[in-house]
Amino acid sequence: MRLCDRDIEAWLDEGRLSITPRPPVERINGATVDVRLGNKFRTFRGHTAAFIDLSGPKDEVSAALDRVMSDEIVLPDGEAFYLHPGELALAVTFESVTLPPDLVGWLDGRSSLARLGLMVHVTAHRIDPGWSGCIGA
Incomplete structure (x- = not known):
């Protein structure tokens, strides 16, 4: 099911869908929420790892990924994050989203940023029904 802007606002009002902090009406448009x-x-x-064997035991896969990923970087409010050419960063949304069991979400990047060469979204697009939390971007 896809919701239009009126439905998104109604579901937020009814508590069927939760986005915290709640976005202002200006960020709810068409069938999207910015x-x-x-x-x-x-x-x-x-890193110089030739590969990461994703078929191995879960703890080995996690350890291999931890070797190539930085620790979590948490920026104070107002501080900028600098992404340099050739770097890849994983992040999460500012908003926390809780979907009901009968609604699937979808996250896409802004085409205006993609035209500048910035891949906004490199993880799974789908947000499963029942998901609750910040969304990986």
Whole structure:
């Protein structure tokens, strides 16, 4: 099911859908809600690993990923995050979203940023029904 702006606002009013902090009406448009980039990031460190075997035991896969990822970077309010050419960063949304069990969400980047060469979204687009939390971007 896809909701239009009126339905999104009604579901928010009824508590069927939760976005915290609630976006102003100006950020709810068509069938979308504009969310913002949060202050938590992880970047990929320069590494020489030829590959990461994702078929191995979960603890080994996690350890391999931790070797190539930075610790979580949490920026104080108002501080800028600098992404340098060739770097990849994972982040989360500022807003926390709670979907009901009968609604799937979808996260897409802004085409205006993509035209500048910034890939806004590199993880899964789908947000499963029942999801609650910040969204990985």
